[in-house]
Amino acid sequence: MNTKNDVRAAPKATKAALVKRPGDKPIVLVGLMGAGKSSVGRRLAQELGLPFKDADAEIEAAANLSIPEFFELHGEPAFREGERKVIARLLKEPRHVLATGGGAFLDTKTQALIAKKGCSIWLRAELDILYKRCMKRNNRPLLKGGNPKAVLKKLMDERYPVYAKADITIDSGEGPHEIVVAKIIAALSSLKV
Template identity: 75%
Template structure:
């Protein structure tokens, strides 16, 4: 397992080559709802010249249901199964920046796959930031089960130790998403090259 590294803001002109320097691996963003995975992911993909995929969007396309509708009709267990399958499919495809749902990294099989096929980046955010962002659009199924702030706090307590297993951590605060992108690019540039898999050789 890769050791977590401190990240620093760095100029976008890092000279990072995602094909060579990242050993053909996808960048997989993990973290709680409201951490900015989709917004940061789009900007990061543009910066690295890679396509961007959002796991939740891909699930919606595959099921022809919104995430909220899927939860309501089929329940969380069925959603997690479908999520696992979608992420597995995406990670066996071309390199990309992939934003995952908040619960995806909690699944051990999914974590193992991400470790094999990608470089995981935890977007870490404080409770106030998450709550403020989530309340802008109150469409999160898990937050409809009670007090949203308490639910977020409970999810932080449960999930942050697992998110901490990610290869890299970038703090996502109140500032522009470009700052977070700069942190991630800097941290990626400082990574030693991963050992190539047999398929890369």
């Protein structure tokens, strides 16, 4: 699927079948910051006609604080606990597309919840792509100290083996998000119900 025509033509019948399958679990996107979980997630939800949820936005609404403010006031352990509770609540809702924060899947309890109640998709990206995307926004708490590219490389080394436990792995490259969405739809359609 290298052209836009392929991307748009291939999924029509597949999309309808995916949305109508009874008992399907929420689709949970995991991966490092900058992998495209929120942007791809919104487009995927739109393509499938499903609601989109962003775990970080839900956490911010529940805490009445931005993620950086939460980290600063309460620290990462408290954030991960709140994140786990929010994700557990969201996984009880009818089928939707859920974008999680970069560290969510690292928490073993959150990972177990996602494995039981969701279908996890790791959006994998190369270092240069992550760096380029992350530098567009200055609100990443884990990139505040030190060299951001070195921090991202360290996070990749630590987290990629954990993300690899996801049900599906999709490469998120520099091309249009529609290509990634088409890859996800194709991968989901090949799963057994």
